[in-house]
Amino acid sequence: MKSKWYIPANTAVTPYTVDVTPESAGWAESSLHVVDLDDAESVTRRTGDSEVMILPLSGGGTVTCDGETFELSPRASVFDGPADMVYLGIKQAYSLSGHGRVAICGARAGRPFPNRRVAAADVPVELRGAGNCSRQVHNFGTATAFEADSLIACEVITPGGNWSSYPAHKHDENTEFETQLEEIYYFEIDDSPAGTPGFGYHRVFGTPARPIEVLEEVRSGDVVLVPHGYHGPSIAAPGHHMYYLNVMAGSGPDRAWLICDNPDHTWLRSSWEHQEIDPRLPMRTTQGE
Numbered sequence: 001m002k003s004k005w006y007i008p009a010n011t012a013v014t015p016y017t018v019d020v021t022p023e024s025a026g027w028a029e030s031s032l033h034v035v036d037l038d039d040a041e042s043v044t045r046r047t048g049d050s051e052v053m054i055l056p057l058s059g060g061g062t063v064t065c066d067g068e069t070f071e072l073s074p075r076a077s078v079f080d081g082p083a084d085m086v087y088l089g090i091k092q093a094y095s096l097s098g099h100g101r102v103a104i105c106g107a108r109a110g111r112p113f114p115n116r117r118v119a120a121a122d123v124p125v126e127l128r129g130a131g132n133c134s135r136q137v138h139n140f141g142t143a144t145a146f147e148a149d150s151l152i153a154c155e156v157i158t159p160g161g162n163w164s165s166y167p168a169h170k171h172d173e174n175t176e177f178e179t180q181l182e183e184i185y186y187f188e189i190d191d192s193p194a195g196t197p198g199f200g201y202h203r204v205f206g207t208p209a210r211p212i213e214v215l216e217e218v219r220s221g222d223v224v225l226v227p228h229g230y231h232g233p234s235i236a237a238p239g240h241h242m243y244y245l246n247v248m249a250g251s252g253p254d255r256a257w258l259i260c261d262n263p264d265h266t267w268l269r270s271s272w273e274h275q276e277i278d279p280r281l282p283m284r285t286t287q288g289e
Helices: 268-274
Strands: 016-020 030-036 042-046 050-065 068-075 085-088 093-108 116-118 125-128 135-141 152-158 182-189 200-205 213-218 223-226 230-236 242-249
Touching (some): 030 182, 050 135, 068 093, 093 242, 152 230, 182 200, 182 230, 200 223, 213 223, 230 242
Antiparallel strands (some): 016 030, 030 093, 042 093, 050 068, 050 085, 050 093, 085 116, 125 135, 135 152, 152 242, 182 223, 182 242, 200 213, 200 230
C-alpha cells in the first residue's frame, strides 16, 4: 500500500505535472509546482502570500514580473549542471513561458524581498559525503547562499549505486540544534545506457512520539513529502543516477537548515575521513562544459 506522503508522477492537472500546496500537503508552509511548458505556451500565476524560486529542470524559459524580464537559460536535463534561478517575492503577478519542465519552489513568507536572477555559473556546488555516500549539491537557494524570508531549496545528484540523504536525519523541532522544516523531495532518475527507465528508493521514519513510516520506490516525476521524522537514505539503483529537488520552509524565527542525525547512523560521518569522493563527481558543474 502506498503512503499518503508519496505522490506519483503526472497526477496533477495539465500543464502541471506536480501541484503540491500547503493545503494539499496538510501542512503550513512549503509548496512545489512543476510546469510542462510543452503543454502550454505560457502560464500566468500569482505569488500571493508566498515567495518563489523558479528554475528549469529541462529546457528554458522567460519569467516576466512587474515590468522586468528574466531569462532562464536552457539546460538539457537535471544532470547537466546547475540551472539559472529566478526569485520572486510575495504579492506579485508573473508569467512564465518557454519549453520543457520548469519547477516553481514556494514557501509562505511575511517579508518582501527584491526580485532577482542567479546565473547557473554562480550557483555554489558542494560535494558532500564520501565513498558510496558521495553526492553533489547545487545550493541555489539555501539559507547560507541566498537571502530570502523563509524558502530554502537545493538540488542533489546521487551517482548510481550511491546512498544520499544519509545518515538519516530530521528537522522537525525548533531547538538550539534543529529547525522545524517541512520538506518536499521531487525525483528524476537517469535512464540506463540502453534507454530503460531508472528507479530508486526513499525512506522516512519517525520517533515513538511522532511515528511515520514511508518506504517508496521512486521514479522520474515522483514526489515524497516529509512532514516530520527522520528521512534517508535516498538510494540510487546501480546504473541510474538520481536527482532530487528539495523544497523546505518552517515555522521558526530563523531561516536555517539545522538537523539532528539519527543516533544509530551518525557514526558514519567519521568514516568519510578515510574515503575519497566518488570519482564520478562532480558531474557537469557548469552548462556547456
